[in-house]
Amino acid sequence: MKLTPGAVITEPGSTTRYQTNGWRTFRPAVDSGKCTGCGLCWLYCPDAVISRGKPPGVDYRYCKGCGICANECPAKAITMVPEERG
Amino acid sequence: MVARVMSGNEVVAYGVKLSRAEIVPSYPITPQTTIVEQIAEFIANGEMRAELMRVESEYAAMGACIGASLMGARTFTATSSQGLAFMHELTHWAAGSRLPIVMAVVNRAMAPPWNIWADQQDVLSQRDTGWLSLFCETNQEVLDTCIQAFRISEDREVLLPVMFSLDGFMLSHTSEPVELPKQGDVDGFLPESRRPPLLDVDHPTTLFNVPVPEQYMEFRHWIEKSMDAARRVIPKADREFKRRFGRGYRGMLEPYWLEGAEVALLTAGSVCGTVRDVVESLRKRGEKVGMIKLRSFRPFPSEELRRACEGLRVLGVADRACSFGMGGIIFSDVSAALQPLNVRVLGFIAGLGGRDITHRDIWRMFKRCIRAIEVTPARAIEWFV
Numbered sequence: 339m340k341l342t343p344g345a346v347i348t349e350p351g352s353t354t355r356y357q358t359n360g361w362r363t364f365r366p367a368v369d370s371g372k373c374t375g376c377g378l379c380w381l382y383c384p385d386a387v388i389s390r391g392k393p394p395g396v397d398y399r400y401c402k403g404c405g406i407c408a409n410e411c412p413a414k415a416i417t418m419v420p421e422e423r424g
Numbered sequence: 425m426v427a428r429v430m431s432g433n434e435v436v437a438y439g440v441k442l443s444r445a446e447i448v449p450s451y452p453i454t455p456q457t458t459i460v461e462q463i464a465e466f467i468a469n470g471e472m473r474a475e476l477m478r479v480e481s482e483y484a485a486m487g488a489c490i491g492a493s494l495m496g497a498r499t500f501t502a503t504s505s506q507g508l509a510f511m512h513e514l515t516h517w518a519a520g521s522r523l524p525i526v527m528a529v530v531n532r533a534m535a536p537p538w539n540i541w542a543d544q545q546d547v548l549s550q551r552d553t554g555w556l557s558l559f560c561e562t563n564q565e566v567l568d569t570c571i572q573a574f575r576i577s578e579d580r581e582v583l584l585p586v587m588f589s590l591d592g593f594m595l596s597h598t599s600e601p602v603e604l605p606k607q608g609d610v611d612g613f614l615p616e617s618r619r620p621p622l623l624d625v626d627h628p629t630t631l632f633n634v635p636v637p638e639q640y641m642e643f644r645h646w647i648e649k650s651m652d653a654a655r656r657v658i659p660k661a662d663r664e665f666k667r668r669f670g671r672g673y674r675g676m677l678e679p680y681w682l683e684g685a686e687v688a689l690l691t692a693g694s695v696c697g698t699v700r701d702v703v704e705s706l707r708k709r710g711e712k713v714g715m716i717k718l719r720s721f722r723p724f725p726s727e728e729l730r731r732a733c734e735g736l737r738v739l740g741v742a743d744r745a746c747s748f749g750m751g752g753i754i755f756s757d758v759s760a761a762l763q764p765l766n767v768r769v770l771g772f773i774a775g776l777g778g779r780d781i782t783h784r785d786i787w788r789m790f791k792r793c794i795r796a797i798e799v800t801p802a803r804a805i806e807w808f809v
């Protein structure tokens with residue numbers, strides 16, 4: 339990548355080339371039986387990697403495993419599972 | 425050209441108006457001075473087309489400066505002491521983002537204990553942020569440096585923010601006659617800034633990115649290279665200014681009466697005027713003394729300083745600030761720069777918190793330096809308390 343003064347990136351959307359899944363130690367696993375489809379996980383995911391649905395879809399190329407979705411889910415439908423077992 | 429009697433604060437406001445700054449984010453409460461008040465008046469009277477943006481703190485002021493400068497606007501702010509310290513994280517941010525912001529710093533002491541008077545601890549504590557840092561001796565120089573600062577900062581080879589200093593009260597609240605150039609002449613010296621905005625919804629960019637260790641160092645190296653470029657750009661801007669307006673300040677430092685001098689005193693800011701007086705009277709008595717006025721602290725004019733000091737035996741450095749545990753801040757830089765020369769460097773710390781640096785003090789500094797030609801002094805650094 340060409341470096342520019344001030345580290346400005348002029349190509350929009352290039353961040354999709356940076357897959358943040360390497361940061362993850364726990365992955366969110368959705369229990370489709372418990373999910374009510376409320377969409378709160380979709381709303382709260384700071385990386386916008388959850389797509390709406392019942393159950394929601396998680397894009398594991400970018401999910402960094404922060405666990406916010408699991409924390410916010412009112413139906414306790416999301417469990418954070420260690421990567422080595424997941 | 426018109427001459428008016430004005431305080432340093434008013435002079436800054438005129439400089440900013442003449443430079444056609446477009447946005448002035450500022451925090452209006454102490455330690456702020458009347459600089460932004462005067463700018464507000466210009467705007468209210470319709471004499472200046474700019475936006476004065478009132479914010480909730482100096483931190484926010486610098487944040488807003490960064491945003492405005494990213495929009496490509498010519499941006500100015502002013503602050504002092506604690507206010508400047510509060511900006512510190514963002515002064516790094518402004519320089520790292522390569523934004524040509526210009527800031528006036530009215531040099532005032534750091535608290536505690538509270539003190540609002542002249543002292544350069546505030547500006548010298550910003551040493552390593554990547555800002556250019558210029559000092560002024562008179563209110564006329566304040567005006568001229570303000571106009572030059574925009575040109576230097578916006579130079580494509582520099583693209584770094586510039587802070588210029590005027591000593592609290594000694595300049596900021598003291599009235600002196602100042603010649604105001606015509607708007608058209610300033611426009612000729614300082615063309616409209618035409619940087620493309622970086623914040624543009626039609627051409628989105630990603631700012632403040634995270635370069636990995638394999639990349640980060642390059643950005644820092646570029647700042648240093650731009651400082652090198654500023655070493656050429658500052659004197660060039662000053663020469664060009666002199667050509668147009670008849671006043672110049674010798675670029676980054678001014679050697680004063682160094683012909684045949686064995687001893688000189690280096691200092692920055694308003695005290696240079698007093699040193700000139702003392703040099704004159706000592707010369708009349710046959711003492712071989714001179715002065716070096718430091719105009720640019722960052723970039724530091726090491727090469728120019730070595731050239732100026734070639735014939736000297738002793739150089740005294742009067743600092744209006746201290747790096748506690750080491751000594752004068754300018755003294756340290758001077759010592760490092762003069763390391764290849766056989767010149768003894770003595771440090772004097774004086775005039776903190778608005779204490780006057782009197783003719784007598786400077787006389788004493790010169791005496792110490794003259795003595796040091798023959799006798800190694802017991803201490804290299806002395807406090808004039």
Ligand code: SF4
Pocket residue numbers: 365366382383384385386387388396400401402403404405406407408
């Ligand atoms: S763990 Fe974090 S990043 Fe991954 S889907 Fe949940 S909220 Fe999004």
Ligand code: SF4
Pocket residue numbers: 368372373374375376377378379380391393394410411412413414415416
């Ligand atoms: S927050 Fe829980 S219940 Fe709601 S959509 Fe997400 S997984 Fe389903």
